[in-house]
Amino acid sequence: MTAKTLGKIETKYFTFAQPSHEFKLESGRTFGPITVAYESYGQLNADKSNTILVMHAFSGNAHVAGPVSEEQDPPWWDFMVGPGKALDTEKYFVLCANVIGGCKGTTGPSSMNPKTGKPYALDFPLITIGDMVRVQKTLIDHLGIKKLHGVIGGSMGGMLALQWVALYPDAVECVIPIAATLKHSPQQIAFNEVGRQAIMADPAWNYGNYYGGALPEKGLAVARMVGHITYMSNDSMEKKFSRRLKDDHSGFKFSADFEVEGYLQHRGMSFVKRFDANSYLYITKAMDYFDLSDAKWIPPQGLPNVRFLVIAFKSDWLYPSVQSQEMVRQLKMRQIDATYCEIDASYGHDSFLIESESEKQSHLIKHFLAKRK
């Protein structure tokens, strides 16, 4: 009897070779070479019909599940992927790739520009959610997979899942956008813009040219702190911190007095160690420009072979459930098979990442994927 755990997981890399595979971005600019960092869990079946593509959120990476090596961040959806779990690796071949523009192995602004021998920095082209998906499609093609059983993701991952079916409606069966939206509201753009301004206000940012020198740590930490507030709910903050004071006041007037302040500072500073400030700028811009709200992406004949499971969380005020409801409304208007569930989780936007909140989400996803038309 084999132990029901994921074995050793290794990040793999796929590079589109120049010049035959230079990539045309949505902006019109040609760009390459592009390396894609990805991981896979479980086995691809004989007819290559059991792939679930997981799309990560803004600051995520390809390491969805499995043991952690020293260089890696901890897996971000370990409770979801594995033998017997919702994305059951005994049934499915689960795949996740870091997005273009990121800083977790796939080509991004911190990658070496082969033409200059230096990191791209702001010479990196503007990228879109569509570009991210088309890069992943190149990987899927490379693996010889013609059709995905499912695309799934939370937050930006949900936007990527929607973009996937918008670009390749014949190449996917199940689409599961979680805590996502068809487009950012001005409030969502505004929060992203504050993060960008915080980074660019840091003199160490230096118009993106900080590689090899002092990093714009303070600016990036402030950006992450703003983000963290929006990922939590008022209630979850109340449960976690209330107004408790920290034990170790430093004595400086404006040091962290309340636990919530210490927590935010800690999250800000630890983020700096694992994320690139320029990737923050590029990826948030891509999210802000994403807009599938006009439904023109839905083919005239609808999507008779695609099913949607749309999940929202009641306490999510950053991607409020009305945005998921609007998504479902548009799908239903076009007679598309769409199931909607608003989960009564208290953790805010981050609920999809929280194991203690995961039971309903896992149950829904497991059964939705297993159902055959």
Add this chain to the structure above:
Amino acid sequence: MTAKTLGKIETKYFTFAQPSHEFKLESGRTFGPITVAYESYGQLNADKSNTILVMHAFSGNAHVAGPVSEEQDPPWWDFMVGPGKALDTEKYFVLCANVIGGCKGTTGPSSMNPKTGKPYALDFPLITIGDMVRVQKTLIDHLGIKKLHGVIGGSMGGMLALQWVALYPDAVECVIPIAATLKHSPQQIAFNEVGRQAIMADPAWNYGNYYGGALPEKGLAVARMVGHITYMSNDSMEKKFSRRLKDDHSGFKFSADFEVEGYLQHRGMSFVKRFDANSYLYITKAMDYFDLSDAKWIPPQGLPNVRFLVIAFKSDWLYPSVQSQEMVRQLKMRQIDATYCEIDASYGHDSFLIESESEKQSHLIKHFLAKRK
């Protein structure tokens, strides 16, 4: 017949002379001299019983209403104060003073320390909402006013109004906290902390010693941008900006593309011209430490001679109406005369400052103040 407008308004100054009037702060530290900047509208009646004390919000000042001189910010509640308005200057003597710790004429961190001949900067003592009120009480005493007809304010101004009756329950008849709270939630603390971190991340802040040199403009602007998002509602942003793009892209990759970005940047940069970064730190800390939630401030016999009108706004997510409801619940539990109204205004927390949203608010306040026991 006189024109029904406010005449020329002048900011007045009252200084507690040393050494007889040194002021003991809540922290235990003695501090002085203190100058208070204040304005008044209308006439004090013969028995000095018609005073309404208006308390300003976080970044407000004493200039509530009336014509603007070149040096002054525009009045922040002009639609509320004047002949025939809710705070009717033909009936009431309306008074407003800038808070201690501020930067609008009352002593704060940017004021000259007479002992050193330089601005206090971080040598300025930590202050509390209680200190702000006790300084204003000194002004009221100086004017020979024994009892206020009303104390009123929105946001921090509402916290000050509550603190007023907590400290001086026999010196006030009507208390009107608007869009306020008995204490900051961890989320409210978190938003303030991000603002403070943004300021302190700016190297120009220099541990508070920036007077006479480069100001921490970028940090303060980011702080204000975060604040602005929280003052508006998702709906009001949608109405005002939706996802419209700016006409004048600068061409730089991470310049403001969306109108909402341009607006936030503009608000951030204009705030820098009118507000002191150290005052931002001191006043937000005072708000975070404010806590009247245990009701111990209510005398055992209740407050038989005080009436409360508590106003909240449906779209206010920063100071959500549940906080006002909790306030009313505590008052009602102690048989205190409290009226609650949740106004269906769309502008979020800032609704109390928006003239187009003001009709219901003005109506409620006018009639509440006019009613005699």
